Amino acid sequence: MTDPAPNDTAAVALELERLRGTMEAGFARVDGALALLVQRSDQSERQLAEHETRLGALERSRWPLPSIAALVAVLGLAVTIWQATNAH
Template sequence: MTDPSPSDVALELERLRGVVEAGFARLDGQLALVVQRGDQVDRQLADHEARLDALEKNRWPLPSVLALVAVIGLALTLWQAGSAR
């Protein structure tokens, strides 16, 4: 086996350096895309939380209104039953 010449070693190291740099650039691009998608998900989640909070705030009178209607209905029924006698 012959020893490689210094110029062959230098060329091979330069080729490996180029491959490693290209791989890091591709990986960096993929990581940037993942971070961007994560930011989009965070914004969507915050938007959904705000919309859910608004829905919960607007929903609170519904049980109260239903209870009030039931009490009025009961009062009318008792009044009609009392006036029928």
């Protein structure tokens, strides 16, 4: 085997430097994409927490409606029975 010529060594070094630049650019793109995914994940988590809060508030404010409807129905029935018994 022969020793590589100094020109070949410079070409290898230049090619390694190009590869390094390409790898750095690729990693920068991947880092940017990951940062975007983390940001979107954080936004989704905030929206989910907000929706959970709103849903909880709706559920708490809704519970009296069926009770009120049942109470009105019972009162209506009582008034009807009272009127029927007083009519005679």
